[in-house]
Amino acid sequence: MKINEIVMRQIQMPLKKAFETSFDSMKFKNCLIVEIHDEDGNIGYGECSTFERPYYNQEFMGGAWSLLENILIPETLAATIEHPDETTKLFSRYHLNNMAKSSINCALWDLYAKENKLALAKALGGTKDKVETGVSIGIQKDVQSLLDAVKGYIEDGYRRIKIKIKPGKDVEYMTAVRKKFGDIMLMADANSAYTLADVDTFKKLDELGLIMIEQPLAHDDIVDHAELQSQIKTKICLDESILTLEDARKAIKLKSCGIINIKVARVGGLTEAKKIQKLGYDNGIGIWCGGMLDSGIARAHNIAVATLQGYTLPNDIAASERYYAHDIINPMIKLDGTFIDVPRGNGIGFDPDTYYMDKFTVKKAVYSKKIK
Structure with a gap:
């Protein structure tokens, strides 16, 4: 997998009506979308599904963005990855933060399937x-x-x-x-x-x-x-x-x-x-x-x-x-x-529906592979 760029967006999607659980009532769903690009133009998509605040577990939107931006994305760009399963070892020294890790792993699975002309299933x-x-x-x-x-x-x-x-x-x-x-x-x-x-x-x-x-x-x-x-x-x-x-x-x-x-x-x-x-x-x-x-x-x-x-x-x-x-x-x-x-x-x-992807994007960053 020849990865050359990763794009991360914070998306804020309006819910049709508020969704109430025992810990919160939400009118919007915030999430992070990770796009992993390869040299052949294929793009794998993943999602960090954490909530804006740490209600569900210890992860939250700002923390996940920081971890991805400063650690997980740079390490993904620096690594030689042949298969998505390799992220388990790549990220093993970092405890918990599974939702942030998942966004990379899922994007790589999507990219891997596209590179091999397979349905993800x-x-x-x-x-x-x-x-x-x-x-x-x-x-x-x-x-x-x-x-x-x-x-x-x-x-x-x-x-x-x-x-x-x-x-x-x-x-x-x-x-x-x-x-x-x-x-x-x-x-x-x-x-x-x-x-x-x-x-x-x-x-x-x-x-x-x-x-x-x-x-x-x-x-x-x-x-x-x-x-x-x-x-x-x-x-x-x-x-x-x-x-x-x-x-x-x-x-x-x-x-x-x-x-x-x-x-x-x-x-x-x-x-x-x-x-x-x-x-x-x-x-x-x-x-x-x-x-x-x-x-x-x-x-x-x-x-x-x-x-x-x-x-x-x-x-x-x-x-x-x-x-x-x-x-x-x-x-x-x-x-x-x-x-x-x-x-x-x-x-x-x-x-991806690029119109609504852009419309719901409240924050975006692009990270490129460093040329040695």
């Missing part, structure tokens, strides 16, 4: 022509608003419905959805909003036949999750707790979960996502691909990785129009019923 070893998707619904102001939202998404074709919860907006809300819509694939996402002191809440949720409860306890915990899992039938899905392959191994050994949500950005890129999904598959752990209110760039990477055999549950890869009036790729990602068709073109299979 095929380059990764994927086998599916379609990937199933679910939808994630933010915390609503009242029960009726939630029921209206669920009704709309079921009518749009989504089978799996994920609902964000927090103390005070949990059992009543989830019970109302189950009563109204019956035997749908229903799950709750707590975003670490609870502790073991709330076990009675989870026992009540346990009666609703949920397919999983995602990250109920602390963002860095696997021990208390194991205790909670031993007390409820509903499978716990770990999200924030799984940053590395080693985290996944320990969680599986402790029986902390029955399902893992792999967010490509959270684990450091497609290379590490592949390893974790194989470990889960080999140990009977359900796997699905999560999202970070991604732009179409990261969403395209998610589609590709979800074609791997370990991904056995519907994914959080919604259609572009679910969150955005305008995406930064062309065409926008669309649903075919409850599935998304896997692109067959080279690389991620989507072209």
Whole structure:
């Protein structure tokens, strides 16, 4: 791979409506887009999906920009890279900061696939022509608003419905959805909003036949999750707790979960996502691909990785129009019923929409390879 230039942009994409979790309410999605150019004119695209502030984990927009600009991009330009997997070793001395690392790794995978005239899904070893998707619904102001939202998404074709919860907006809300819509694939996402002191809440949720409860306890915990899992039938899905392959191994050994949500950005890129999904598959752990209110760039990477055999549950890869009036790729990602068709073109299979890419760019920098 003959890399000669890297471009980084900060993008601010307006959401169609505010998205509320247990830690924030967002009207815009900020992210960093990394473009890696080679000498033959190919461009690989990656996305750093961190939020503007360190709500989700320790990473945030300004810190990620600084790390990429001062360390990761210069080292990528200085290195001789033949395959995207080599970023694991290249960046191994730098702890955490997986979302920043992921933007480079994913851009290199896109570039690698384009250089070899392969669809990204095929380059990764994927086998599916379609990937199933679910939808994630933010915390609503009242029960009726939630029921209206669920009704709309079921009518749009989504089978799996994920609902964000927090103390005070949990059992009543989830019970109302189950009563109204019956035997749908229903799950709750707590975003670490609870502790073991709330076990009675989870026992009540346990009666609703949920397919999983995602990250109920602390963002860095696997021990208390194991205790909670031993007390409820509903499978716990770990999200924030799984940053590395080693985290996944320990969680599986402790029986902390029955399902893992792999967010490509959270684990450091497609290379590490592949390893974790194989470990889960080999140990009977359900796997699905999560999202970070991604732009179409990261969403395209998610589609590709979800074609791997370990991904056995519907994914959080919604259609572009679910969150955005305008995406930064062309065409926008669309649903075919409850599935998304896997692109067959080279690389991620989507072209950047240069008009909206430029319109949403609030900061841009270009870094060139130094000639020795």
